[in-house]
Amino acid sequence: MARKAGSVGEETAERVRLAALKLFAGKGYAAVSMREIAAGVGLQAGALYNHFPTKQAILADLMVAHMEALIAAWEVESRKFATPVAALEGFVRFHIRYHLSRGDEVFISYMELRNLEPENFVRIEGLRKYYEGFLRKILQAGAASGSFSIADVPVAAMALIAMLTGLNTWFRAGGRLSVDEVEEIYVKMALGSVMPGGIMQGSSDGAARGLTAAGS
């Protein structure tokens, strides 16, 4: 936030962000000192204050940037999908890929909320709610059209988001399964959890299948 494009100091500020991101994600915000961050950039601690007024401002900057980028990315991606079913599948795939590729940002955005002053906390929480609203709208549309069988849209949205984001806590690249494989599994589980027709075997071939409602 508030970056002066083209200025020399902005390059240093960006390196500060990167070093702080790694350290916060690895040890936790409270356990990281300004001296450590400075060392990661090759500076003395005092020099950090030319770029950020406080330690918490660095954290808030990282979180806001992450949430805004996430929202912007989905706003582009979401244009591809015409039906609620396609949109849900697209959301699952997008959320998984985006979050797995930004592990550090996701980690601090979910773990360090309580280290924010109220003003920053409210702002980040608002952005998060806004992002969750995308999924709620998809589920609402599908429930209205009969594609989904959902007892409570806000609850279903939170359940799905938690399931998807949970991937970040255990998935490691180079393990038994690839991202693509895990993504397919999650798509099936997510769709199965809200669709009256249940799990569709071999449903991973495209995003634009039309599904008519099938009551219980």
Place this chain on the structure above:
Amino acid sequence: MARKAGSVGEETAERVRLAALKLFAGKGYAAVSMREIAAGVGLQAGALYNHFPTKQAILADLMVAHMEALIAAWEVESRKFATPVAALEGFVRFHIRYHLSRGDEVFISYMELRNLEPENFVRIEGLRKYYEGFLRKILQAGAASGSFSIADVPVAAMALIAMLTGLNTWFRAGGRLSVDEVEEIYVKMALGSVMPGGIMQGSSDGAARGLTAAGS
């Protein structure tokens, strides 16, 4: 761990655990001082060291106690269920109720792992894996019998656990929905995510429905 039953000091130690639990859950382990914990018990900081050798020992004690109690509770509860489908429904209900009733313990056990020294970390992680194993066994049995359609049992187990535990991050008693209502929704979603028959409308009346496999 290592409690001397009946001793006078154990009462104080228990009060220390309680105060530390509340503080760790509220502000984060790293942000809580021994002075704060002592004040919560009505002691001076130095007196804490009569009961715990270090600050981290308090954290590890709380985590181990939580995980062992959780495992013991499920080992009792699990005897009630005869089929994989009933066991999965029972697990979902148990996990939700147990975790929502121990919000503080759950919170620190998931958030403060990185503040543990390797020895303690390995121990807690082992207990967590052991608990997750309960769900894996249920899913494996159901997949073998044809009740479930699961592409990968370990992945499905992690996805379900994340969905269930995620409840703790947003559910608040006294809100729009009761625990019972949310529990029903999660049961349907969890079963729907792994059952080829999909969501069963009105499936919340009991835990022992027999379900025969129904392929796609």
Place this chain on the structure above:
DNA sequence: GTCTATACTCGGATAGAC
């Protein structure tokens, strides 16, 4: 078992020279 007092280290943040 608890107290007071304190050793020792480290934290965030600032001032002023260059």
Place this chain on the structure above:
DNA sequence: GTCTATCCGAGTATAGAC
């Protein structure tokens, strides 16, 4: 913009009196 030096508060943990 970065450096060195420093302020000042707070951290964990210990020592010894009671």
